[in-house]
Amino acid sequence: xxxxxxxxxxxxxxxxxxxxxxxxxxxxxxxxxxxxxxxxxxxxxxxxxxxxxxxxxxxxxxxxxxxxxxxxxxxxxxxxxxxxxxxxxxxxxxxxxxxxxxxxxxxxxxxxxxxxxxxxxxxxxxxxxxxxxxxxxxxxxxxxxxxxxxxxxxxxxxxxxxxxxxxxxxxxxxxxxxxxxxxxxxxxxxxxxxxxxxxxxxxxxxxxxxxxxxxxxxxxxxxxxxxxxxxxxxxxxxxxxxxxxxxxxxxxxxxxxxxxx
Ligand code: NAD
Numbered sequence: 734x735x736x737x738x739x740x741x742x743x744x745x746x747x748x749x750x751x752x753x754x755x756x757x758x759x760x761x762x763x764x765x766x767x768x769x770x771x772x773x774x775x776x777x778x779x780x781x782x783x784x785x786x787x788x789x790x791x792x793x794x795x796x797x798x799x800x801x802x803x804x805x806x807x808x809x810x811x812x813x814x815x816x817x818x819x820x821x822x823x824x825x826x827x828x829x830x831x832x833x834x835x836x837x838x839x840x841x842x843x844x845x846x847x848x849x850x851x852x853x854x855x856x857x858x859x860x861x862x863x864x865x866x867x868x869x870x871x872x873x874x875x876x877x878x879x880x881x882x883x884x885x886x887x888x889x890x891x892x893x894x895x896x897x898x899x900x901x902x903x904x905x906x907x908x909x910x911x912x913x914x915x916x917x918x919x920x921x922x923x924x925x926x927x928x929x930x931x932x933x934x935x936x937x938x939x940x941x942x943x944x945x946x947x948x949x950x951x952x953x954x955x956x957x958x959x960x961x962x963x964x965x966x967x968x969x970x971x972x973x974x975x976x977x978x979x980x981x982x983x984x985x986x987x988x989x990x991x992x993x994x
Contacts, residue, residue, distance in 0.1 A: 734813070734873060734874050734878050734880065734881060734973055734974065734976060735873075735974065736759070736762045736763075736764065736814075736970060736973050736974060737763070737873075738762070738763030738764070739763060739764070739765055740763070740764045740765070740813050740814060741764070741765045741767075741805070741806075741809040741810045741811065741812045741813055741814070742759045742764040742765065742766050742767070742812055742813070742814035742815070742816070743766075743767045743769060743802070743805055743812040743814070743815045743816070743859075743863060744756045744759065744766060744767070744768055744769070744816045744818060745769045745770065745790070745792055745815075745816070745817050745818055745819035745855070745859055746769075746770055746817070746818030746819035746820060746885075747766070747768030747769065747770055747776065747779065747780075747816075747818065748768060748770035748771075748772040748775035748776035748778075748779055748787075749770070749772060749775055749935065749936050750818070750933070750935030750936055750937060750962055751818050751885065751930065751933060751935060751962050751965045751966070752768070752770070752816065752818030752819065753775075753779050753962065754961075754962030754963050754965060754966040755816050755818060755962075755965065755966045755969050756768050756779060756780075756783060756785060757779075757782075757783055757966070758963070758966035758967070758969065758970060759814065759816075759969075760783035760784060760785055761783075762970070764814065765785070765786075765808075765809040765810075766780070766783060766785035766786070767785060767786040767787075767788060767801075767804075767805035767808065767809060767812070768780050768785055768786070768787045768788070769788050769790035769792070769798075769801045769805070769819070769859070770787070770789070770790060770819065771789065771790065771791055771819075773787075773789045776789065786804070786805060786808050786809065788800075788801040788804045788805060789801075790819075792817075792819045792851060792855030792856070792858060792859055793847070793850040793851045793854060793855045793858075795858055798855075798858050798859055798862055799862065802859075802862055802863060802866060806866060810870075811863075811866035811867055811869060811870050812863055812866065812867060812880065813867060813870060813873065813879065813880035813881070814880060814881055814883075814973060815859065815860065815863040815864075815867075815880070815881070815882045815883070816882075816883045816885075816969055817855075817856045817859055817860065817882070817883065817884045817885055818885050819851065819855055819856075819859075820851060820852045820855075820885065820903075821847070821848060821851050821852065822897075822900050822937055823844050823847070823848055823899060823900065844899060845898065845899040845902075848899035848900055848902075848903050849899065849902065849903050849906070851903075852900070852903035852904060852906075852907065853902075853903040853904075853906035853907055853910075856884050856885075856907050856910075857910060857914075860882050860884065860914060860925065861914075863882065864882065864918055864921070864923050867879050867880040867882075867921070867923055868921045868923065872922050874922070874976055876922070876976060877922040878922045878923075878924065878976055879921060879922040879923050880922075880923050880924075881923070881924045881925075881926070881972060881973050882914075882918075882923065882924070882925045882926075883925075883926050883927070883928060883969050883972055883973075884907050884910075884911060884925070884926070884927040884928070885907070885927070885928055885930065886904040886905075886907040886908045886911075886927050886928070886929045886982055887900070887901075887904040887929055887930060888929050888930070888931050888984060888986050888989065888990075888991060889901045889904050889991075890904035890905040890907070890908050890929060890982075891905070891929075892989075892990055892991035894991055904929075907927055908927055908929070908982045911925055911926070911927040911980060911981065911982055912980045912981070915979050915980030916980065919979070924972075924976070924978065924979040924980075925979065925980060926972045926978050926979065926980070926981065926982075926983070927981070927982040927983070928965065928968055928969070928972075928982070928983055928985055929982050929983065929984045929985065929986065930960060930965055930985050930986065931953065931960060931984070931985060931986025931987055931989045932949055932950075932953065932959050932960060932986070932989065933959055933960040933961070933962060933964075933965060934959040934960065934961055934962065935962055938959065946959075952989060952991070953986070953987040953988070953989045954987060954988040954989065955987055955988060956987055957987070958987075960985065960986070960987065964985070965985060968983065968985055
């Protein structure tokens with residue numbers, strides 16, 4: 734699908750990090766961008782800078798998603814591009830020079846449930862409801878394509894670390910739903926793809942101490958550094974523009990394989 738000027742697009746988690754870079758990329762390409770995020774201050778600021786719309790949204794709350802999608806649709810029309818970036822990464826970590834000892838967060842059932850509610854059920858809710866709106870649009874590609882939905886998992890889905898039980902489970906869930914949802918939506922001409930970022934330079938990473946960060950960077954085979962949010966956004970664009978990409982998850986991680994400890 735061509736990323737034509739004025740294509741309506743929705744980015745959850747667009748107030749920060751990977752979602753913010755994606756919202757900026759889409760706006761620079763001329764898309765009409767709606768940012769759906771909990772962070773009202775940041776979300777409004779980013780939306781203001783890119784000439785987009787901000788709607789305060791909790792993706793774990795179905796009524797909030799319904800209201801946000803209705804607001805975005807009223808302003809821009811039903812979205813042809815949906816990028817699910819909203820997410821949390823809970824779990825306290827005690828970082829030592831040798832290893833991240835973490836904390837077994839599976840003991841905390843409320844935290845586990847909240848992580849699943851936002852990262853997995855939130856992604857499903859936005860995907861399912863936005864797809865229903867997208868299905869009402871006329872096709873725009875020679876193959877009958879109507880639009881694209883991109884989800885964000887993590888390498889933690891396969892390489893989960895200490896303290897990441899909830900996070901890894903939520904991201905494995907996102908990967909697990911990618912192929913069946915893509916198949917479900919294929920008769921509507923809607924593609925679904927998932928990106929599995931490795932280690933990216935975003936506010937989610939801000940609390941990592943410098944020495945641990947250096948060790949993490951060194952653990953990326955090539956390039957030995959954290960990914961830049963713009964590199965995530967560039968992959969979103971490549972997915973939008975390549976109609977054969979459908980139903981799979983792509984690692985974007987510099988070939989890192991986080992070793993279990
Ligand atoms: P971030 O914290 O910078 O941005 C996440 C955004 O999601 C924030 O703006 C936050 O307000 C929003 N959000 C949180 N809960 C929400 C909710 N219930 N409803 C709506 N919005 C909500 O993080 P990031 O690094 O940009 O992460 C974006 C996505 O990428 C997340 O799903 C994260 O799990 C995933 N990811 C990040 C990394 C990384 O290294 N940064 C690696 C792998 C996967």
